[in-house]
């Protein structure tokens with residue numbers, strides 16, 4: 722008699738787990754209790770990957786892309802060009818009209834500047850492994866911040882050196898731009914004097930920023946290993962990162978196409 726009596730109770734409980742919704746399905750049978758988690762498809766389909774407005778040739782954009790890959794964060798890349806960055810819609814997001822720009826719709830958060838975005842990605846999405854930017858270690862974070870600010874100077878020197886050539890105004894880099902550029906590379910060499918990586922013995926977002934920059938420079942300007950031995954060694958190791966090619970290959974091809982030749986710096 723009892724064999725044909727089946728007591729089945731289904732209890733559905735809505736559970737908000739880290740912003741993702743699940744049903745807990747508890748099923749009572751006569752002899753067993755089953756518990757399962759069932760994602761609610763309509764809700765999980767609404768979870769939006771953070772979007773990056775992106776230009777492949779841009780080193781800051783590639784640095785952000787590498788950071789996402791390094792922490793296993795899925796992002797959406799939306800390619801934009803300089804004109805699009807100046808439309809009213811885009812100026813609302815970033816009045817400075819630069820890429821990358823992050824729109825994290827699920828978090829209702831928008832920010833621009835690669836360095837700010839990388840710090841946000843690690844803080845918000847890296848989980849317990851925040852070695853790329855250890856936010857609770859003030860001194861380590863300060864060293865990384867210093868390198869990230871220095872990265873802005875690197876880009877300025879890169880622009881000073883190459884923009885006149887790209888625009889066809891100059892045939893070669895001016896002496897002043899050349900000296901400024903070499904001085905900046907010399908400071909990178911000093912960062913590596915006592916460390917394996919740019920801000921210590923662990924890889925951090927400072928490495929990813931500088932890697933995006935240096936790989937751009939390298940397309941037209943091979944590093945002199947005698948003048949910059951530690952930087953050359955660092956670059957060789959950094960290029961081995963498993964996501965390096967995926968994040969940089971397309972952009973570096975575009976840069977090569979833009980410059981079409983090597984520019985002798987030294």
Ligand SMILES: N[C@@H](CCC(=O)N[C@@H](CS)C(=O)NCC(=O)O)C(=O)O
Pocket residue numbers: 776778779780781803806817818819820821833834835836873
């Ligand atoms: N410090 C900024 C620099 C961004 C930047 O200058 N991006 C360039 C491309 S590499 C850009 O969008 N330029 C367009 C413009 O200035 O109008 C960052 O790290 O995001």
